[in-house]
Amino acid sequence: MANLTNLTLAAARDGLKAKTFSATELTQAHVKAMEQTRSLNAYITETPELALKQAAASDARIAKGEAGALEGLPLGIKDLFCTEGVRTTAASKILSNFVPQYESTISAKLLAAGAVTVGKTNLDEFAMGSSNMTSHFGAVENPWRRAGDNRPLVPGGSSGGSAAAVAARSCLGATGTDTGGSIRQPAAFCGIVGIKPTYGRCSRWGVVAFASSLDQAGPFARTVRDCAILLREMSGFDPKDSTSANVPVPDFEAMLTGDIRGMKIGIPKEYRMDGMSAEIDALWQKGIDMLKAAGADIVDISLPHTKYALPCYYILAPAEASSNLARYDGVRYGVREPGNSIEELYENSRAAGFGKEVRRRILIGTYVLSAGYYDAYYRKAQRVRALIARDFEQAFQKVDAILTPTAPSAAFAMGEKSDDPIAMYLNDVFTVTTNLAGLPGISVPAGLSSDGLPLGLQLIGKTFDEGNLLRVADVLEKQAAFTATPDLGGRA
Amino acid sequence: MSLDKATVAHIARLARIRVSDAEQDSLAGELNQIMTWIEQLDEVDTAGVEPMVSIGAVKLPMRDDVVTDGNYPEKVLANAPEGRDGFFTVPKVVE
Numbered sequence: 001m002a003n004l005t006n007l008t009l010a011a012a013r014d015g016l017k018a019k020t021f022s023a024t025e026l027t028q029a030h031v032k033a034m035e036q037t038r039s040l041n042a043y044i045t046e047t048p049e050l051a052l053k054q055a056a057a058s059d060a061r062i063a064k065g066e067a068g069a070l071e072g073l074p075l076g077i078k079d080l081f082c083t084e085g086v087r088t089t090a091a092s093k094i095l096s097n098f099v100p101q102y103e104s105t106i107s108a109k110l111l112a113a114g115a116v117t118v119g120k121t122n123l124d125e126f127a128m129g130s131s132n133m134t135s136h137f138g139a140v141e142n143p144w145r146r147a148g149d150n151r152p153l154v155p156g157g158s159s160g161g162s163a164a165a166v167a168a169r170s171c172l173g174a175t176g177t178d179t180g181g182s183i184r185q186p187a188a189f190c191g192i193v194g195i196k197p198t199y200g201r202c203s204r205w206g207v208v209a210f211a212s213s214l215d216q217a218g219p220f221a222r223t224v225r226d227c228a229i230l231l232r233e234m235s236g237f238d239p240k241d242s243t244s245a246n247v248p249v250p251d252f253e254a255m256l257t258g259d260i261r262g263m264k265i266g267i268p269k270e271y272r273m274d275g276m277s278a279e280i281d282a283l284w285q286k287g288i289d290m291l292k293a294a295g296a297d298i299v300d301i302s303l304p305h306t307k308y309a310l311p312c313y314y315i316l317a318p319a320e321a322s323s324n325l326a327r328y329d330g331v332r333y334g335v336r337e338p339g340n341s342i343e344e345l346y347e348n349s350r351a352a353g354f355g356k357e358v359r360r361r362i363l364i365g366t367y368v369l370s371a372g373y374y375d376a377y378y379r380k381a382q383r384v385r386a387l388i389a390r391d392f393e394q395a396f397q398k399v400d401a402i403l404t405p406t407a408p409s410a411a412f413a414m415g416e417k418s419d420d421p422i423a424m425y426l427n428d429v430f431t432v433t434t435n436l437a438g439l440p441g442i443s444v445p446a447g448l449s450s451d452g453l454p455l456g457l458q459l460i461g462k463t464f465d466e467g468n469l470l471r472v473a474d475v476l477e478k479q480a481a482f483t484a485t486p487d488l489g490g491r492a
Numbered sequence: 493m494s495l496d497k498a499t500v501a502h503i504a505r506l507a508r509i510r511v512s513d514a515e516q517d518s519l520a521g522e523l524n525q526i527m528t529w530i531e532q533l534d535e536v537d538t539a540g541v542e543p544m545v546s547i548g549a550v551k552l553p554m555r556d557d558v559v560t561d562g563n564y565p566e567k568v569l570a571n572a573p574e575g576r577d578g579f580f581t582v583p584k585v586v587e
Contacts, residue, residue, distance in 0.1 A: 101567040199547040213546050242552050311530040322507060329508070331580050333571035342582050343508070351510035359509055364523060366507040367495065377530070382543030384536050389544060421522065422529050438547030 004029035005169040009073055009226035010253075012172055016062060016072045023062065023072025027055035027116050030074040034118055034170035037488065040141045042155075042165040043119040044079045045087050054116040061114065068114030069233055076165045076174035079120035080127055081107045081217075082206040090208040091125045091135035094334045094353025104206025105238045106175060106217050113233045118171050122161030125355045126325065127182055127210045130427035132160025133418060134357045142190060142411050143168040143486035147452035153411040156186030156427070159220070163190040166220045167486055173221035173230050177207060179214045180313055181407075181431030184443035187220055188406035188456025191445045191484065193227050193477070194220045196431075198464050199438035200245035201231075203238030211320035212243075214313075214435040224444065224474040228252035231466060247464055255467035256474040261295030263472065266399035270306035271430060273408070280405045280455065283447050287403055287457045290479035291472070299399050303391040308384050309433045310425055315368050315381035316436075321358075322365025328353060360421070389437040396462050401472050404430050406443040406456035430458060440466050442473045445482040454484065495524045 004026050007015065015021055031048045051074060058072035082088045082100035089095045103111070111117070124134040131154040132140040140160040142153040144167070155164040159176035163186035166174050176183040178196035187194030195218045202217045209215060219230035232253065237246040267288060272281065292298055330336035330349025337352045339345035354362065368377035395402065407427055417423045434441040440463075443456040457476065461469030497516045500523065504511040511519065565578050574581045 098571055101564075101570050239553075239555065243546070243548065245548060246553075305536065308533055308536055311533050314526065314530055315533075326508075330573060331582055334573070336573035339583060342585050344510075345583055346508040347510040350508055354509065359511075360519070360522060360526075362507050362509065363500070363503050363519065364526060366503045367499070367523070367527075370503060370506060379543050380533055380538060382545060383538035383541040384533055386541050386544035387536065387538065421526060 005033045007172070008223050009172040009221055009229060010223070012073055013229070017067065023055040023058035023116065024052065026072060027051050027074050027118070030118055030170055030172070033168065037143070037168040037170050040143060040164050040168055041138050042122055042140050042161040042168065042170065043076070044089055044091065044122050044137045044161070046119040047086055047117060050086070051116050051118045058114055058116060068112065069229070070110060071114030072116060073114070073173070074116045074118045074171050075110060076119055076121045076162050076171040077107055077117050078123055078159055078162050078175050078177060080123060080177055080208045081175055082208070083107055083117070083120065086120065088120065088208070089137065090127070091123045091137055092353065092355065092358065093136045094328045094349070096136065096335060098333055102206060105203035105240060106207070106234050109233055109236070121159070121165050121174055124158035124160065125358050126208065126321070127158040127177055127179060128321070128357050128361055129157040130181070130185060130424055131417070132157040133414065134355055136355060139414055140164050143488055144191065144411060144453055145487070149451070151413045153413055154189065156189035156407070156411065158182040160186050162220050163187055163192060163194065166190070166192050166222060168488065173219055173226055175217060175234070176220050177215055177217045178435065179210050179317060180435050181428035183218050183220065184431045184441055184456070184458055185407045185427055187443040188445070188454065189411040191454030191482065191486065192220055192222050193224050193442065193444055193473070194218065195227050195231060195442040195466070195470070196434065196440060197231060197235065197466055198245070198440045200243055201440070201464065201466065202234050203236070203241040203244045205238055205240040209324040211317040212324060213320060214317060216435070224470055224477045225253060225256055227442070228256060228470045245464070250467050252467055252470050255471050257471060258475060258478070260291065260472050260475045263296045263401065264299050264399040265291050265296045265472070266299050266301035266395055266402040268301050268303040268306065268395070268402060268404060270303050271404045273429065276408060279449055280408060283455050283457065284403070284405050287446055287476060290476060291403065294475045294479060301395045301399060301402070303395060303433070305384065305387045305391050306433060309388055309436055310429055312381045312384040312388065313432045313436060314364070314425060315377050316385065318361040318365030319369050319378055320365070322362045322369065325358070325362055385436050388433055392437045392439060400462070401469055402460040404458045404460065406430060406458040410449040410453035410455055434460050439463060440469050442469055444473050444477050444480065446476065446480040447482065448484055454482070495527055496520055
């Protein structure tokens with residue numbers, strides 16, 4: 001029964017169906033991998049007992065011929081999804097003792113499909129970050145290291161724990177959330193696949209809110225097919241989320257036909273940025289050549305407002321965060337710090353409970369929404385957002401999907417960029433545009449840097465066109481034939 | 493526009509986050525750096541552009557105005573730092 005953790009999610013599903021191994025054996029293998037890779041700090045809360053109980057129930061359902069679509073498959077759940085009876089922290093001190101009394105819609109759907117949940121994965125505090133360095137529960141280490149260099153690297157963020165766990169093979173897939181790139185950038189840094197679906201595709205109910213007009217959940221896995229399988233189960237209308245879309249959910253896996261002949265792929269010239277590394281540029285060209293070889297037509301396009309997406313985001317996201325995080329007051333749940341008045345109790349609880357980056361963003365958000373600045377900053381950013389969305393609308397009249405790099409660099413070392421918030425924010429320069437426009441985007445591992453680290457390419461699709469987006473991503477993945485795996489060496 | 497220490501104190505008060513005097517100085521520097529970077533948005537001509545407030549449906553769905561949930565005070569209070577007799581408790585608000 002060697003290497004059950006090296007199976008893809010699809011292969012594990014098929015193996016369970018063929019009764020080659022049991023859900024309990026599959027889960028035990030992943031629980032063991034979780035223990036062996038504990039030094040990565042990918043999980044805030046491990047739930048091995050729960051997982052084994054779920055696996056036993058899966059085995060019983062398989063025996064009765066009642067298996068669900070994800071029956072017996074071990075997954076990680078980002079610790080931003082509320083899980084009934086299992087502590088949910090958002091990687092913040094202020095929620096360090098919070099035990100939800102309800103289950104998020106997405107995790108409930110995964111459980112209903114038979115999934116096994118091995119633990120709650122680490123993240124940047126309240127999903128605010130691109131390195132996973134802002135977690136109250138400590139940084140996550142990327143399973144990858146540079147060739148000949150022992151320094152620990154970041155897994156990206158904010159869903160760094162989910163990406164590291166999937167790359168380290170302690171789960172077959174994991175949930176993430178993406179507000180500005182928090183699924184796609186960590187997927188690229190860890191050499192795996194991650195998709196942020198169209199805004200509204202997956203319910204946000206029960207997911208700790210960061211910026212509600214931008215937040216969208218999606219899956220991580222090691223292949224495009226695995227992401228397609230997970231996304232189908234995560235998607236769908238939810239009356240409890242008024243922004244969730246009442247649109248049909250196709251069988252995404254069935255749309256992976258391998259045929260993209262005649263599809264038009266846009267290459268936006270504005271994504272070729274000053275100071276972009278030659279390596280990233282070369283990878284992008286390689287991706288263009290691969291899609292061309294598969295029969296796609298390459299079309300040059302322009303997205304003129306691209307450079308304004310990040311500053312636009314850093315008004316809108318903190319503004320929404322400052323409103324969303326107003327609920328953490330030390331009264332109804334979460335950490336309380338005493339005070340002589342209720343005002344003092346609020347101020348003390350929030351000062352003690354929020355980390356530095358979260359405080360910084362709440363203050364920026366409060367500032368741009370405050371009297372006298374609302375029009376100059378917040379309204380202005382909403383207008384720029386409209387222009388960014390319009391750029392995409394116009395481009396998608398000419399193309400079916402857009403190809404770009406996922407991130408401007410490979411994974412960086414822990415501590416790098418930490419003292420300069422803007423340098424950190426620039427990680428999301430290629431991903432944040434799709435959050436502003438509400439479009440789906442996927443990162444596919446496409447090559448290695450000169451020092452042996454994975455690099456990702458991003459494909460952006462039309463609204464609710466994840467099926468075709470996954471189809472192109474599947475072809476890109478096959479052409480790139482990325483087979484490298486992290487050397488966990490002494491760490492596993 | 494320069495974001496000074498007094499402004500930091502003001503927005504910290506609005507956000508109900510206690511920020512020490514020393515932190516107000518360093519935060520003023522950090523927030524200024526970020527706001528200066530953000531101000532490149534001023535280059536964009538947005539005359540006549542409607543602000544985009546959300547993605548997708550302009551009209552939010554309506555449902556019948558009926559109770560669909562509730563009746564479990566013990567669950568609502570399960571995570572309360574302090575509570576008594578089915579209520580959240582806070583320091584004395586009214587003298």
